Amino acid sequence: MGMPISHIMASGMTGMRAAGDLVARMQFDKSMRIGEAKDFVAKKLGVSNADLSDEFVMREIREELDIGVITSVPGCAKGIAAKMNIEKLLGIDINCCDKFREITG
Amino acid sequence: MATEYFLRMGDGQKIFMTKEDIRADIEAGSADAADLGEIPAMSENEMDHMLDIITSPGRIVGVEPGLEVPVTHDIGAIRIDGDQGNSGVGIPASRLVGSMVHERAFGADTMELGHIDYSYKPVKPVISHECQTMEVCQQNMIIPMLYGAMPNMGLYYTPDGPFENPGDLMKAFKISEAQDSIFHAAEHGIRDMTWIMQKLQHVGSDGVNFDTIGAAGDGDMYASLNAIEALRKEFPGIYIEAGMAGELVLGMHGELEYDGTVLAGLWPHQQAPLVAKAGANIFGPVCNTNTSRTSAWNLGRSVTFTKAAVEASPIPCHADMGMGVGGIPMLETPPIDAVTRASKAMVEIAGVDGI
Amino acid sequence: MVFPHGCKGGCNTANEELFKTLSDAVVSCKKDDVIAAVGKAKGKAPAVELIDNGLAAGMNEVGVLFERGKLFLPHVMMAADAMSAGVELLQDELGGSEGASSKLGVIVNGTVEGDVHDIGKAIVSTMLQAAGFEVHDIGRDVPVQNFIDKIKETNADMVGLSALMTTTLQGQKEVIELLKENGLRDKVKVMVGGAPATDAWAKKCGADCYAENASEAVAKAKELLL
Numbered sequence: 001m002g003m004p005i006s007h008i009m010a011s012g013m014t015g016m017r018a019a020g021d022l023v024a025r026m027q028f029d030k031s032m033r034i035g036e037a038k039d040f041v042a043k044k045l046g047v048s049n050a051d052l053s054d055e056f057v058m059r060e061i062r063e064e065l066d067i068g069v070i071t072s073v074p075g076c077a078k079g080i081a082a083k084m085n086i087e088k089l090l091g092i093d094i095n096c097c098d099k100f101r102e103i104t105g
Numbered sequence: 106m107a108t109e110y111f112l113r114m115g116d117g118q119k120i121f122m123t124k125e126d127i128r129a130d131i132e133a134g135s136a137d138a139a140d141l142g143e144i145p146a147m148s149e150n151e152m153d154h155m156l157d158i159i160t161s162p163g164r165i166v167g168v169e170p171g172l173e174v175p176v177t178h179d180i181g182a183i184r185i186d187g188d189q190g191n192s193g194v195g196i197p198a199s200r201l202v203g204s205m206v207h208e209r210a211f212g213a214d215t216m217e218l219g220h221i222d223y224s225y226k227p228v229k230p231v232i233s234h235e236c237q238t239m240e241v242c243q244q245n246m247i248i249p250m251l252y253g254a255m256p257n258m259g260l261y262y263t264p265d266g267p268f269e270n271p272g273d274l275m276k277a278f279k280i281s282e283a284q285d286s287i288f289h290a291a292e293h294g295i296r297d298m299t300w301i302m303q304k305l306q307h308v309g310s311d312g313v314n315f316d317t318i319g320a321a322g323d324g325d326m327y328a329s330l331n332a333i334e335a336l337r338k339e340f341p342g343i344y345i346e347a348g349m350a351g352e353l354v355l356g357m358h359g360e361l362e363y364d365g366t367v368l369a370g371l372w373p374h375q376q377a378p379l380v381a382k383a384g385a386n387i388f389g390p391v392c393n394t395n396t397s398r399t400s401a402w403n404l405g406r407s408v409t410f411t412k413a414a415v416e417a418s419p420i421p422c423h424a425d426m427g428m429g430v431g432g433i434p435m436l437e438t439p440p441i442d443a444v445t446r447a448s449k450a451m452v453e454i455a456g457v458d459g460i
Numbered sequence: 461m462v463f464p465h466g467c468k469g470g471c472n473t474a475n476e477e478l479f480k481t482l483s484d485a486v487v488s489c490k491k492d493d494v495i496a497a498v499g500k501a502k503g504k505a506p507a508v509e510l511i512d513n514g515l516a517a518g519m520n521e522v523g524v525l526f527e528r529g530k531l532f533l534p535h536v537m538m539a540a541d542a543m544s545a546g547v548e549l550l551q552d553e554l555g556g557s558e559g560a561s562s563k564l565g566v567i568v569n570g571t572v573e574g575d576v577h578d579i580g581k582a583i584v585s586t587m588l589q590a591a592g593f594e595v596h597d598i599g600r601d602v603p604v605q606n607f608i609d610k611i612k613e614t615n616a617d618m619v620g621l622s623a624l625m626t627t628t629l630q631g632q633k634e635v636i637e638l639l640k641e642n643g644l645r646d647k648v649k650v651m652v653g654g655a656p657a658t659d660a661w662a663k664k665c666g667a668d669c670y671a672e673n674a675s676e677a678v679a680k681a682k683e684l685l686l
Contacts (some may be wrong), residue, residue: 003192003439004178007426007460008212010167010445011452012176020214021248024175027458028215028249028312028344031386031420034174034458050171068247070209082247093342096243096309116658141528189627259579264599272582276589276597278541280534321579323532355583356532370529395672396658429655437626 016062016070019045019052022090029092044089065089110160113443115396115403117436127401128156134398134405141353142372144413147405151454155408158450159401165445168452175459177346177387177423178207179253179316181219189221192428192437201241208248214459217253217314218242224257225298226266232301236308243309251344252305253314256298256329258321261290268293271324271357287324287358294328299335302343306336312344312386320350322357323368326376330363330383337384347380348389348425349373352410373410377418387459390414391425396435400443404432404450411455421458424451475505479514486518486543487525489535494542498549507553515543516592523587527675533586540590564592565685568610569620571600572631577624577654580674584620584653587674588681607635608642617685618649620677621667626656633665649684653677 013020019041026037038049045065051057062069067089068082077085083094109121122130131152139146147155158166168174180187182203187193198206200218207213218239220228228235235252242250262270268290274283302313313336318329329347336343354376356369364382371379373390380388392407407424411431415422429435432447451457478501485497494515501510522539525531531539569585571577578600585597598610600622611619619639621632632652639645650667662670668684671677 002441003427003433003444004176004184004207004213005211006165006439006441006444007176007448010165010448011172011174011460012212013173013214014212015208015214015248017212020173020175020212024177024214024459025249027175027421028346028386029342031381033421037421037458053170053173070212079245079247080243086247095306095311095342099243099307099309114660116660118660192626259577262578265576270578270582272578272586273597275533275537275586276582276595278537280537284534353529356526356529356534357579357583359532359534369532372529396660397670397672435656435658 013053014055016068017055018058022086023052025086025092026090041090112159113400113434113440115394115398115400115434117434117440117443120399122399124156124160127159128152130399130401131155131405134402135409138406138409142374142410142413144374144409147409147454152405154454155404155450158446159404161446164442166449167445168449172452174452174457175214177215177459178213178217179314179348179427180223181217181253182207183219183221183223187221200238201245204242204246204250208246213248215249215251216246217251219253223254224260225254225301226257226260228254228301229297232304236304239305239310240308249311249344251312251314251346252302252310253316255317255320256294256315256325258290258294258325258328261293262286266290284358284360288361291324291328295331295335298328298332302336303339306340306343312346314346314348316348317350318347319354322355323361324358326354326368327361327363330379333383333385345385346387346389346423347385349376349391352392373414374417377414377422381418381420385420387421387423388414388418389423389425391430394429394433394435400432400434404447407432408450408455411451411457415456423459424455424457426451426460475509478504478510479517482510482514482546483518483521486515486539487521489538489542491542491545494546495549498546502550502553507550510550511547515546519543519591523591523675523678526587527673533583536586536590563594564682565617566594566614567618567620567681568596568598568607568614568616570598570602570607571622572628572635573601573603574631575623575625575628576601577622580624580654581622584622584674584677587678591678593681604631604634604638608638608644611644611648616648618651618681620651620653623654623657629656629661632657632667636666651677651680
């Protein structure tokens, strides 16, 4: 248990606490290297690259864009709803969102 | 008497060394990697930086703000609910709960679903169970969620599988028979891994993590690369992570090729381009920890191999930094001082795109 | 390339060249080349030296090249096969003398009970066999008693215990305990290996040594048995 937490604290972008999930998603979706992925996400969010790991900056942005926040905020988009907003933000298709749309017509 | 700094052996034991001795070990580890891989050793500045990281007075160190990288997770939620006496902590929780704990309590950047055996072959009989769990996870989670397991070609050989054990055949000097057995096992592995991921992609998985590629030698890598190629062809948008088992692809067969390149004997910087060619999005270079050496030697060696892979790779590299790899001690509870130092060195010196 | 000549016995330049030719022939992994090289070398130096400084030195080099990713398991086996053919040709000259033609020692090798990992252990067995040990690989997931039975049956000098999981590491200790109970511990050397094994674990469980990889297993087996 100490290992993943240690890595996240030492080097990680801390996922939904900041913008780690968004940067990781661009690495996977477009095979972007770290610099390119950060540039891409930062531009979409209108922030600096350093802000992508800044909880203070990202907290507000995530709530505004409704792309999922890490704490339990009633009414905020969760699960697939949040991911559909991430699709729009990043201009990508997410597989489970496609399936959701297929099922719901 | 010269000041001594604390660091670790490869098995996690605390030791004390002078700055000069630590620097010498970093240099020796880097030289070993450079010699084996025929790659550049770390520069003087890089070795000095690593020395500063290792001798840093704080218990925990971290990267400079702004240099953070995504941390991708393997072994699924097994570290939460795993209760086999290994690194799992045995908390009775569903895999959804385990995954959400990673997302919301740990701050993980990506997560994966995996089952307790964590090899692809045993997924086949429980594929519906895995698909339903994946659906539930995708409905509730926000960070990228992959399916992960090990190619583990060993399960295709007797007594666990249908093909005669190549190890036994080799010892009996039946070399061509052993090679045939490896090839046939790989063909089955390709079919199984592709079929499993077809099912999981149809229920909304973000993608797949091939974990510990090459654990059973070059046949294992042959199967993985071909499965990656097949999946990329069928699912252009699938997220694919390909993580290795060790720094060297062992030549069990010796003659298997992918895209005209013999797989046996490849080092991380040679593996990366092939993995990208097959269609993976992220490559996971690995360097195993030598438990009889210091963390300085291991980190010097590991960073040298990884840096060369990062430079040669056309796709992002997420260094494998779990128990016993990437300069991390081989211990179920790796000391936090050693983990954070390895983490920082891998980002700031090797320049990895993630961990 | 490192040329690992220990040159036991009287070495001179001519002999050095002879040994190198034999060694290179083994490294080439070609049986015909080894047979031809032995044919030419026979009678020009004592058979024991031709084997120790030539053929066996070549086999050591093959082990090094395997660890460096330059040669692969099939090559190791072809080289071992070629070396055996070379030794066979020198058999008549060996007579009653002790040399590399006699087995280096008998080793029982297996993965402990509960652990199904086979490949690393199989590579170690292959390398030990190729180095000249008589190896009895008893497989994986081996019940503790089976190690003892095989050691007794083969009059083994050493037992190799593999475990790839932290959960099965304890099985190595169980074999060592049973060796003691059977009065065999003083007679049989114990080597442990596998991903979670370490030097510290070897000391803790009462083994004689820990080997990091296949080449080290060969080197340590030689240290303990020769």
